[in-house]
Amino acid sequence: MTPATLTYRVHGCTVHEHTLHLPLDRSDSASELIPVFAREIIADGGENRPYLVFLQGGPGSPSPRQGDPTSGWIGRALKEYRVLLLDQRGTGRSHRLDELTLSGLGSDAERADYLTHFRADAIVADAEDFRAALGSGPWFALGQSYGGFCLTTYLSRAPEGLAGVYITGGLPGVGVSVDDIYRRTYAQTIRRNRVYLERFPDAELIREIARHLEASDERLPTGERLSARRFRTLGMNLGTTTGFDALHFLLEDPFVTVRGRRRLSIPFxxxxxxxxxxADRPLYALMHETIYAGATPALAGIPTAWAADRIRSEFDGMAEDDSPDGEQFYLTGEHIYPWQFDEDPALIPLKGTAELLAAKTDWSPLYDEAVLAENDVPVAAAVYAEDMFVPTEYSLALADMLGARVWLTNEYQHDGLRASSGEVLGRLIDLAKQ
Incomplete structure (x- = not known):
């Protein structure tokens, strides 16, 4: 299998843009073929360096499009590797899926079935096909967040393809129910809310905006009404290194007065x-809970059933119907709710599909605990002590199972790979060499 390749030079690097046409359904010899894209970057003098394949966080996000590849974590990686940025299937140039492209399928049931071929097991198979097509022996892999989940599947299904693994904020809870995962993430989200409000005096402003949205018809530029519950999902910012500042600046001066009536400003x-x-990543909303569905044989037959929505009421201040006048009132985090498919124009056409995915019980397993327990692939992992998205205790448990070398840190949040300008990856590369 030979990829179609376009080559050019930029910023002192050679770039090969590769496309393979791979089976949608690997269990069907007559399956349609879909394009899967990867961008290979080689620094001058690095032609004989080993490959490092990168798997992005998400699900539903393409690999980075970075103007100057010699900066940031990619620049750090290029000092020791030739880097392959894989667009996971369904993202970027790898058969991107959204409301428009999925509309070509006739029903919600067809769309839901189609999406079963876009999980970590298929992404790993695509990576192995690229490895073979590029003539590489076992290669190195870096996974950020969900990319680390995919690498855990890689270690379960094709460890012979891996020479070494780096994982940043992405060691999943193997054998842990989706309900328990969300119990941990809600608890950590509450902690991050509290830390934020200790730093910035925004508690009353957040409540004020929520009260206003409950009583007023405010419209986003895309035309839909902004609800208080959707406003609260801006708490996603609380889980990133730069998110506190970004959220504070977003919230500053949100109101204007027009003819004596208080309104939210257009800039806000x-x-x-x-x-x-x-709109830019609908697969994130569609597929987010599916990454936990039936992940091990012990979890087979259990639907996710909108776990984040079910679990939130267990936490004071997190429930959907909590009043902004109540004693506790928090922003939410990395949680997807069924009502978002009623309110976000990019998701409304996909609501029926999302409901079927939430009810689905016959998912294929992603992790093999017996194989992981016998792992002999070197693994170095950054585990963030205050991670709002991936529970730290579950990450440490998997690291112990894998025999991984761990850097446990509170210097960065979940986005440390990107935010550290290469420091996090550099620490892991050094750790792996010890």
Whole structure:
């Protein structure tokens, strides 16, 4: 299998843009073929360096499009590797899926079935096909967040393809129910809310905006009404290194007065809309809970059943119907709710599909605990002590199972790979060499 390749030079690097056409359904010899894309970057003098394949966080996000590849974590990686940025299937140039492209399928049932071929097991198979097509022996892999989940599947299904693994904020809870995962993430989200409100005096302002949205018809630039419950999902910012500042600046001076009536300002609504819309990555909303579905044989037959929505009421201040006048009132985090498929124009056409995915019980397993327990692939992992998205205790448990070398740190949040300008990856590369 030979990829179609386009080559060019930029910033002192050679770039090969590769496309393979791979089976949608690997269990069907007559399956349609879909394009899967990867961008290979080689620094001058690095032609004989080993490969490092990168798997992005998400699900539903393409690999980075970075103007100057010699900066940031990619620049750090290029000092020792030739880097392959894989667009996971369904994202970027790898057969991107959204409301438009999925509309070509005739029913919600067809769409839901189609999406079963876009989980970590298929992504790993695509990576192995690229490894073979590029003539590489076992290669190195870096996984950020969900990319680390995919690498855990890689270690379960094709460890012979891996020479070494780096994982940043992405060691999943193996054998842990989706309900328990969300119990941990809600608890950590509450902690991050409290830390934020200790730093910035925004508690009353958050409540004030929520009260206003409950009583007023405020419209986002895309035309839909902004609800208080959707406004609260801006708490996603609380889980990133730069998110506190970004959220504070988003919230500053949100109101204007027009003819004696208080309104949310256009700049506030525009900035909020940019963060609240899933138009750019609808697979994140559609597939987010599926990454936990039936992940091990012990979890087979259990639907996710909108776990984040079910579990939130267990936490004071997190429930959907909590009043902004109540004793506790928090922003939510990395949680997807069924009502978002009623309110986000990019998701409304996909609501029926999302409901079927939430009810689905016959998922294929992603992790093999017996194989992971016998792992002999070197693994170095950054585990963030205050991670709002991936529970730290579960990450440490998997690290112990894998025999991984761990850097446990509170210097960075979940986005440390990107935010550290290469420091996090550099620490892991050094750790792996010890």
């Amino acid at each position: 609504l525009v900035r909020a809309a940019d963060q609240l819309s899933f």
